[in-house]
Amino acid sequence: MEPFDPTTHPHRRYNPLTNTHILVSPHRTKRPWLGQTEPAEPSNLPQYDPACYLCPGNTRAGGKVNEMYTSTVVFENDYAAVLPPPGPVTPQAAHPLLTVEPIQGGCDVVCFHPRHDLSLPTLSVSDVENIVDEWTRVYMRRGTELGIKYVQIFENKGAMMGCSNPHPHSQVWSLSTVPTLPAKELASLHNYASTAHVHSGVPTEPDGHACLLCEYVHHELSVPEDEGRIVVTNEHFVALVPWWAYWPFEIMVLPHKRHISSLVHFTVDEKHAFADIMSRVTKRYDNIFSCSFAYAMGVHQRPLPPRRDDDGMYVKDADDIAHLHVHFEPPLLRSASVRKFLAGFEVMAEPQRDLTAEQAAKTLRNCSEVHYLLAAE
């Protein structure tokens, strides 16, 4: 038998966070593309759009008027996916296989900036720090509301992701339950802590047990850059294409120096480093195909902020196992107009990709951090 070559041999990789596999077909990257292409995103947006429901001073659905904000701003989504408590009585299931659970909560919109034409990659790092501050405030406020068990911060960017408005913004959904995916990740982190050994020199979760992501990022930092999956690092954070990546240019951003379980645990330095790496990652994204790069982005961290004791110190609990990280899941594959599709095999059997994580990381490493629109000036 031949020796294994990850750039030639079809193989499966395991995702230890979600306990699923991904099928990798690296020999197939030369397949021609004859399918649907995406319309180009508009590239010359106005700084203010009178028809935009997020621009300062404009009117939203139901007649509410946006304040004349100058930095970030937060308001409740006019079409929230969940409604505030009290919820209805939980009904009895008609059959044990037809269970139902009422859910309550709130959906907020966090505008990044008054300018309609900017986005994470074209905002300044200090603007991004303002966004991180706003996310932290919403996380604290919503995460301490009665009945809330989970807060999800996420951004949908680009028409290709179903986002109907280019005005830079993110959403925060707060729920009376921990949703499927974060619950799975937390269970995997707990399971790892109770079974795996800590490698020497690797940070651990607060009780001294092994943290899956501390161990993982530590290993990635030890791989020679050329063979590895790291895109960019700074003093506190790493951005990498995970070994088990599904989306062509998927990236995970995570702290590598210590185990940080939520936004509220950031030091001033860490917050700055986080804003810095978010800016650098999104600039590289836009530069791959010289376009505004669509993605879904989400922050995974403690389901809720930690409680504080009478001295203002954080009270330790089981959720400290969370290792804060950001997932970027962009659909583009070959050019500004050719995206990845969830084909039949993937939705019926197993996620699949052609380009390897290492090939994607190399492309991203070779991208400039000077945004193409500014480089052209």
Add this chain to the structure above:
Amino acid sequence: MEPFDPTTHPHRRYNPLTNTHILVSPHRTKRPWLGQTEPAEPSNLPQYDPACYLCPGNTRAGGKVNEMYTSTVVFENDYAAVLPPPGPVTPQAAHPLLTVEPIQGGCDVVCFHPRHDLSLPTLSVSDVENIVDEWTRVYMRRGTELGIKYVQIFENKGAMMGCSNPHPHSQVWSLSTVPTLPAKELASLHNYASTAHVHSGVPTEPDGHACLLCEYVHHELSVPEDEGRIVVTNEHFVALVPWWAYWPFEIMVLPHKRHISSLVHFTVDEKHAFADIMSRVTKRYDNIFSCSFAYAMGVHQRPLPPRRDDDGMYVKDADDIAHLHVHFEPPLLRSASVRKFLAGFEVMAEPQRDLTAEQAAKTLRNCSEVHYLLAAE
């Protein structure tokens, strides 16, 4: 507290096949759509397209020429996602979190018909029976090849699903491992058999234990049609929008009279009834928005056909727990040009839908089974 109203109150439903949840936001169906729309599928295709790599007599990638087939035809995919054995040596993992498993197998294309312009809904039921026969032959042939552990039959229909060719065809991927999703479903069926009670009058798996899908379909048949999720039934099969459906007009087709674990177990009557319901479901799909309705479709059944003993009888084994079913997962939501997008919350936290399963089933029940193109003639 109010009583629970599934058409008003946000809630979560549980998917017992995949052990995941779906968030349902029924109050939100009136949200306006301002986002990306899909280009229309061509509606006047030629019966023969000289540029189509699936039409009879045409040349495929690498110079192979299609036979002048008159019914169905099977050939190996010119850009297979997996390659035939022997595979390489399984490499040692660089870290326990970076596991890799070489995978082998084969990818076949099953053309449904020589006519370029037809599809499941516009083919005759006897044409669909020919397709079922061809699927059964490929399943038997591939499923008895050395090293193959799983055979997945699926169809990708429509440019919206990344399908680049409207010529009616499906694919069959045969693999040296059981992929993530079918493995999960089989585990759920086994778990159910070992823990749940059989309800009186409900068929069971061959050892007399409870079958999750026998129980489920039996319950759905007992619900009054107006409140229920059933779209269409015939003597042997039911097509329904599952309680836990994710895609707006998702449908599951499954046998209700007895536990059937694979295509090779069909009687002649059952095969005919299966072709009949596949035809009726896809006609209703095309009629929702008077367009060729895109979808991913896949057959879940025993990973491999059963072995036969010296008398030609099937040998019982643990995989008999499989209850054959077909998943239809179509992306369209509001019109021929407005699809569902996997938004940020869904990929970061939990699948979500607005339209309830019951509302979708009602729309599908009200669709005609006379294809709109034929009705217009």
